[in-house]
Amino acid sequence: MIKAYAAQEAGATLQMFEYDPGPLDVQDVEIDLEHCGICHSDLSMLNNEWGITQFPFVPGHEIIGIISAVGTHVHHLQPGDRVGLGWHSGYCLTCSACMSGDHNLCDNAEATIVGRYGGFAEKVRANAASVVVLPENMDPQSAGPLFCGGITVFNPLLQFNIAPTASVAVIGIGGLGHIALQFLKAWGCHVTAFTSSDHKKTEALELGADEVLDTRKLSDLKNSANRFDLILSTVNVKLDWNLFIATLRPKGRLHFVGATLTPLDINIFPLISAQRSLSGSPVGSPASIKTMLAFAERHQIKPIVEAYRFDQVNEALARLASGKVKYRIVISNQ
Template identity: 65%
Template sequence: MIKAYAAFEPKGELKPFEYDPGELKPMEVEIDVHYCGICHSDLSVIDSEWGESTYPVVAGHEVVGKISQVGSHVRYLKVGQIVGLGWHAGYCNKCSLCHAGDNNLCANAQATIVGHYGGFADKVRAASNSVVPIPDGIDLESAGPLFCGGSTVFNPLLQFDIKPTDKVAVIGIGGLGHMALKFLNAWGCEVTAFTSTGSKKKEALSLGAHHTLNSRDKNEIKSAAGRFDYILSTVNVKLDWNLYLSTLSPRGRLHFVGATLDPLDIGVFSLISAQRSVSGSPVGSPATVAKMLDFANLHQIKPEIEKFKFTDINKAIERLRSGEARYRVVLCR
């Protein structure tokens, strides 16, 4: 039996829950969960904000742990190996995207916490090709958030060939944004943070930003007209996107990794006149996650975390809901 913490209704308190996972499949591994980050996506699934949740929900998709079992057909992972598991716990392995290594874009990928029990538990199971070994040198306590938030902000650096000479701005200096600042700084970019408060300005500079702009001052934003090659939005709220588009240089890109639920109100003329683009991307593929871990290890990049015991999981969730966490919440066994 696997012992977990589950939500039984939207916004409900998590309670102890046990389930029998059955026989381990040939291409699966079972992981003893040592650490698990709590992401806003966990809250969205717990609260059924996306309409995909079935209860009981066992969330948790920023897992770090040790392999305790491997399926009979697993060859490249072994018992005792330290690994991580992110948003996906499996893929179809049949489509052209899976064959090309773009498993994260597979239309039939298995989410770790939707229709599957996740890492708010003592163990979790997943397809072996969704699990990524963690290299020596990575701080394991803080590694969990790299498998979701870290992967999400690192993925565009590869997908859109961001160059060290590019001027890049980040909207939202929170769980995603603070890692984006660290990665972009180490990548070599000139980094600007859009911040809403004076205290966040100082923090943004300490996290890797070279400049800041007050996101509540329209005139200050207008003063940056045509400045950025790339803007990364990590927020889940509606903003004046046309104002932000005006700060892009010709051929600049406004890219979304924050899941705002409101439709984008964008004037097409701003795109056409300067050949600007608007795009979005999910978490990275397992191959991208592995590259991200190597890059983080090389530059000693790790998320800023607050630690809670698994037994204090409801306190940890409330801390994340408060919006005061700096910057990721991690459960520790």
Template identity: 50%
Template sequence: MIKSYAAMEAGKNLVEYQFKKKPLTVKEVRIKVHSCGICHSDVSAIDNAWGASTFPMVAGHEIIGEIIEIGSDVMLHSVGDHVGLGWHSGYCDVCEHCENGDHNFCSKTNKTVFSQHGGFAEEVCADEVSVIPLPKNLKLENAGPLLCGGITVFTPIIEFNINKNHKIGVIGIGGLGHLAIKFYKALGCHVTAFTSSKGKDNLLLSMGADDVVSSLDKDAIRSYGAKFDFLISTVNVKLDWNLFLSIIRPRGRLHFVGAVLDPIDASVFSLMGGRRSISGSPVGSPKNIKKMLVFCSKHDIYPEVEHFKFKNINEAIKKVRENKVRFRAVLSW
């Protein structure tokens, strides 16, 4: 039996829960979980906020661990390897997207949380393709949130060829936004942080932000003019998107990685005026997660983390719910 922490019904505290160890398929590996981050998506799963949860719900998808068993046809990993596992635990491996290395576009993905029991457990299983080998000099104790929050803000760098010549604005400086600052600054970009939180200025400047602006101060935002090549929004609340579009240069882009539930209210004229674009993306493919981890290892980039023991999981989730964690929470056994 495998020990875990599960929500037995929506919105309730997690309790100890044991489930049977399932046999591996020929292409799966079994991972002993060393640590697991807590993402806001885990809270959404626990609360059944998206209507897709089943209970008991064992969440957790920012997993760092060690392979302890492999299926008979596994070629990519060996027992004893230190690995990571993020949002996806498997793919069809035969569609055009999988064959092109864009596994995250596969329509038949398995989710580490919704398709099975996730990382708030002693062990987790996954298809070998979704399991990420970790660079040897990566600091494992803080690396878990890179597998979801990190790749979410790193993917646009690859998709849109962001480089040192671009002026970047990061809207919302929390678990995603603070990593975006670190990534884009490491590229050599000029980075402006837009935040509604007071008292973060010095901290954000120390992380690499060149400027810090209130995301609620319309006059201050408007004063920038059409300066930015790329604005990345990490927030889950509605803002004045036409205002932000007005400070984007011609051919620039407003890109959403935060799950805003309200419709995006944008004037067509805001787009037509400078041939501006609006886009969005979730996590990323295994090949890009590997690129991100190499980048993080090279530039010594990690999330700001608060550590908790699994036995204190409800305390940690409460802090995440109340936005009192700066900036990511990580559980360990």
């Protein structure tokens, strides 16, 4: 039996829960949990905001732990390996996306907390293909958020071949944005932070921004016309996207990694006239995650985290819901 923290209905307090995982699949691994990040997606799933949550619900998809058992067909991992597991716990491995290395785009990918029990537990199981070994010198406590938030902002740099000479802006300096600033600075880009928070300006500069612009000031946006090769939007709120599109250079891209739930009100002519693009992306493939971890280790990039014990999961979730987290939450089983 595996002990976990689960909600029995939408929005409910998490309580102790036990389940029988059954025999270990030949392609799976079992991981003893050390740390697990808490992502806003965990909160959305807990509240069933997307209408796909199954109860009892065990959150947790930014998992760091030690492999305790491997299936008989698993040969590249072994007990004792410290590994990470993110949003996906398995892939079909036969579709065109998987065969092209884009496992994160697999139509049949299994999400770690959708239809299965996640990482707010003493153990978790996953297909070995979705598990990535943690670099030896990486801090395991802060590494969990890299497997969701980190790869979400790193993946576009790979997918769009962003040059180190590019001028890149980040909208929103929070759980995603604070990691994006660090990656972009180490990548070599000229980095601009867009924020509406006065107290985050100094922090953004410390995290790697070369300059900070205020999204509340129309003059800041108008004075930035034709400046950026890429803008990463990490926010989930409605903004005047046309103002940001005007700051893109010809062939520039406004890329969404934050899930704004309102329709985009976009004027098409600024896109056509300057061949600008709109796009979005999810997390990355296991290969991209491995590349990101190596890059983060080389440049000593770490998410900024607030730490809680596993038995403080409800307190940690309340802290996340308050919007006052700086900048990610990690619960630890130690």
